[in-house]
Amino acid sequence: MSSLTTNPRFTIVIAIFCSLSLVLAAKITYLMVFSHEFLSSEGRKRSTRLIETAPVRGTIFDRFNQPLAVSTPVSTLWVNPGQFAPTNQQSALLIDYLDIDASRIKKLTLNDRGKAFAYLARRVNPELAKKTMRLSIPGLYERQAYKRFYPQSSRLAQTLGFTNIDQKGIEGVELMYNHQLSGTSGLEERTLNLHKRLTRETLVHKPVTPGGDLHLTIDSTLQYYVEKALFKGLKNNAAKSASAILINARTGEILALSTMPSFNPNARRGFNAELIRNRVFTDVYEPGSVIKPFSMAAVLTANVIDKDAIIQIAPGFLKINGYTIRDVGRDHQLDLAGIIRRSSNVGMSKVAIPTGGAVISRLLTDLGFGNNTAIYFPGESIGTVPVKRVWSDIATASLSYGYSLSVNLAQLAQAYTVFANDGDLISLSLIKGKSQPPRNVISPEVANTVLDMMIQAVDGPGAGGKRAAIKGYVIAGKSGTSRKASSGGYKSNKYRAMFVGIAPANAPEFIMAVVVDEPTAHGYFGGAIAAPIFKEVLEDVLRIRNIPGHESEVFPAVHVSLEPEPSDSA
Template identity: 80%
Template sequence: MSFLKQNPRLSIVLAIFYFLVMVLVARVAYLAVFSHDFLNSEGRKRSTRLHETVPVRGIIFDRFNEPLAVSTPVSTLWVNPKQFTPTEQQILSLSALLDMDASRINDLMLNTQGKSFAYLARRVTPEVAGKVVMLSIHGLYERQDYKRFYPQSSMTAQTLGFTNLDQKGIEGLELMYDSHLSGTPGLEELTLNLRKRVTREILVHKPVTPGDDLHLTIDSTLQYYVEKALRKALEDNAATSASAILVNARTGEILALATVPSFNPNARKSFNPSAIRNRIFTDVYEPGSVIKPFSMAAVLTAGVVDKDAVIQIAPGFIKINGYTIRDVGRDTQLDLAGIIRRSSNVGMSKIAIPTGGEAISRMLSELGFGKNTPVFFPGESVGSVPTRRVWSDIATASLSYGYSLSVNLAQLAQAYTVFANDGDLVPLSIIKNQIQPPRNVMSPQVANSVLDMLVHAVDGPGAGGKRAAIEGYVIAGKSGTSRKASSGGYQSNSYRAMFVGIAPANAPEFVMAVLVDEPTANGYFGGAIAAPIFKEVLEDVLRIRNVPSGQSQTLPAVQVEST
């Protein structure tokens, strides 16, 4: 004490020191008692991070639970450029692991735009991401993500579509059912160490909800056979494209649909953007002679033309309102069934005109032409059916044999279900267990009479669809050929070849519509180009589905009474 008395200045300094210590202790005690929650919150802000967890996208299955689209785990590597300070050695290691130019990594370090977030690499395999994390680079973070993968490669590609990098559907069913498949992101609170690295999850603010799965009506086995036949036809006929849709005749379920050329959604950098289009729904065209069965149904329904009428066809052409309509064949006269069997434009025009364009137009509209199919596929074109106050004879005639209207291939397949179901139209569906009830469009007598005509259009003398015949089975169908239109009229050497058929016709199971666009080898008629595709596919389909052959040749067709 004497020492302190001899050094008054030291006493003052010590007194001030003790006073400050007491103040500091008091302040700490005060904060610990009265500001605990505030301090805890501030500390958590500096050592934790809110993190959005990405939901896994739902799986798309075929009708037998074969996966068509799945999401596989990948990692996203991102950086906070304000914190990102790798060493030269770490930059070299990153460049090697991520196959990335070192200059890009250096650009992230410069952070000329003042960002606090930037992607380093996306869709990185977990193995590579793990090696990157082991480099312990300050300001580099990993996030679990998912990558969409399509196990069957190009098969069903235009129907499934694909997603973008953020797992959002941008084409096909991936787009159409994006909200169903996407799920809901979660929110987690992560704790960080002094190096700003995640150490453990501490709190889940919002649980992640995975996307719902989607089950299609597609049969992958039948899809394979359809695509196989289309690829062969595309090459054999040197065509621009080929499309087909196979439908369950009783339920309207789409069992297979394809367009070739196709693309591999797993390798998007290598495909042609034009191959993305699902032509079965998006492309419309004048259907030509495949529309004649519906015109015949309108004629039989109206009853203006006698069911036993024999129509003069010679000399093979007819002039209507200054226009000349010609037949390919050289028939002298034909009955109503013969008009369908021989695909006579002259005969169809002669029976359509007294029936009237309005009756045919109304029939086509009731069959779903000019309207969306119940599938409502993204980008679907509905086409058009002409309506007029006054129908000229040439307008009626051209509509009756498939010109002046536009349809898509899905509409055609759906419309032909009316002949397989006693006049009831069965709506198409592509999602399993979403079958819609049929609706009546024409009488059973009319539908079955036309079905009988379609059988003869395959197996009758001079039938245009004879190449669709399958030994042991009753096949019904109609071929068609249409010239492609251009801005200046019709192109002289550009055609579409079509065939729509029903198998077996006496116990309908399947409807299939086929279109080959611009065949340039082996001709261009639907009976020569599209009908063989139907035969090739249905031979496999009937075998795979164990549909008995050698069934009775007797059809349920009945004749309508003339009025």
């Protein structure tokens, strides 16, 4: 033993060992005291992940809390390309489970060019995602996400719109109220275990805020009946499209609106992008005779024509400034109510010219034509109302029967509220509880006089809108037909058929505007094509809402042969 302690080599070894121990202890002490924060940070980088947590998008409801758009949980599978290294067997299973290309997996495998994040698959069923994660592939991670789902499929599709893959609204209501529906993402710090898998240990840096819900004025039941009638009208008339809007006559709330043909927002792959357009707001056109009630209101307001005047219509045409205005009907003379009932372009021109184009133009502008509705729907077209320093007779005449201006269907429905509310204009609303106060535009006397004229336009002798009549109810309305314009003038044999009606007219509850674009199977007049769609819908609506009828007939029963509606396409 003494020989060992006196052995110089042993002493040297012990000295070296002690020296190394002191150096190591000093180094450990230095790292723990002076480099603690740095080392802790590096450790966290290797064992934690900062994960953005997606908020659930708000639900869109109808007026009776029926869900129209909901968000359902899905999973997002992502990889860290620097760690992602599946075996051949695991790669084969990924291809089978997720229906992805082998080339995508190969591209992501051990690609360590500084990229720490890449999507592998999105909108994956949560159960399938769990099955995939059980493969324990290095560098593969899961994140919760949401997918937008529309329970009523194609119903109300152009109004609701849809979201993109990142849950951002890109069409319709989803786009209009994207900020309210979206919510805000959260940020969480999660810890990795020894196998690089996320544990349940979570530190919330920023809480997630879910999106707000939205309640529309839409009645899903009434929407169903509107879409059913529109689809039937589109098919029976072999038309290009058909659109309608149904509103509450007193509040301006939109109860239903639709365009046919439609699309399914749950299955948008390969669908025609043309179908997403909400034609109720986006399409503008010359309205034809549905504008005549407003022209007559301007005539009555100006008081330059005796309200009991009899207007000479024969010989059925009128020449102005080298242009010829014609009527299809063979009336010799008409009173003011008869001009609306028979939809006479000649009669309307004769009373409009003394009134003046400026007066009619100003009233149309006051009614909202040429301006956005209160909805401000994405892509809404405001149309135009002509404004001139000097109005020629032909310019005044053409404006009075619905040419030289352009409108959309929503504007028409909104403007007709003046006849249901003693001259007060009611702005449209699509969000529950956001109605605006009414604004008086014409006098109650004028509004009610024109309303009576529109009752005759549906239920009077020789009425152009008689196909909108509903037994037991007083209906007011006006049909219209306009030729479609093109860059070189008007198209040959291309028309739009329209009808706007109020039901019941003696106690207004509903206003519905309908347009059928390019009907080809059974003519093209508004009274023959669009009025029956109004009737079919309102028969159901009045029954469902239990609206009482009117026992007595407003006019004697007059049975006339179905003749072509007077021309609205001068």
